[in-house]
Amino acid sequence: MADDVDIFDCQQCGYCCHGETTVSLDARDVDRMCTHLGMDFAAVREKYLRVTGKVIQMKIRDGHCIFYDNGCTIHPGKPWRCSQWPIHPSMLADEANFSAISSSCPGIKKELGYKRFREMLQQVVAKQKF
Numbered sequence: 001m002a003d004d005v006d007i008f009d010c011q012q013c014g015y016c017c018h019g020e021t022t023v024s025l026d027a028r029d030v031d032r033m034c035t036h037l038g039m040d041f042a043a044v045r046e047k048y049l050r051v052t053g054k055v056i057q058m059k060i061r062d063g064h065c066i067f068y069d070n071g072c073t074i075h076p077g078k079p080w081r082c083s084q085w086p087i088h089p090s091m092l093a094d095e096a097n098f099s100a101i102s103s104s105c106p107g108i109k110k111e112l113g114y115k116r117f118r119e120m121l122q123q124v125v126a127k128q129k130f
C-alpha cells in the first residue's frame with residue numbers, strides 16, 4: 001500500500017506559498033487559525049487576512065503568503081487546502097492535472113510516470129479524508 005512519501009518528497013522550495021493570492025479559507029480554517037494564534041477573528045483578520053466579499057484568503061507580503069518565512073510558520077493552524085497540497089485527488093481524474101501540478105511542485109515524483117503515479121495516488125487517497 002503506497003504512502004504519500006512514495007509519490008511526493010517536498011523540496012522546501014516554497015513555490016506553493018508564493019504568488020499574488022493564496023488558497024481560500026473556510027470557516028473551520030478560520031477557527032483553527034484563530035485558536036492556533038490565540039487571537040480573535042477581528043484581530044486575525046486585521047493582521048493576516050484579506051477578505052473580499054465571502055472569500056477569505058491570507059495576506060500577501062513580498063510576493064508570498066504572510067505566514068511564509070523560509071517555510072510555513074503556522075503549520076498546525078494552516079488551511080486544509082495547504083495541508084492537502086500537492087496530493088490532490090484531481091490527479092486521479094486527468095493526466096493534465098498531474099502535468100499541471102507536477103510542473104508547479106518539484107516534490108511530485110513525476111519520474112514514476114502517470115500510470116504508476118496514479119495507481120499509488122489511488123492508494124494514498126483511499127487512506128485519507130479529503
Ligand code: SF4
Nearest residue numbers: 010011014016105107
Ligand atoms: S511547491 Fe511542492 S516541493 Fe515546493 S514547497 Fe510546495 S509542496 Fe514542497
Ligand code: SF4
Nearest residue numbers: 017065067068072082
Ligand atoms: S499557510 Fe503556510 S503552507 Fe499555506 S500558503 Fe501560507 S505559508 Fe504556505
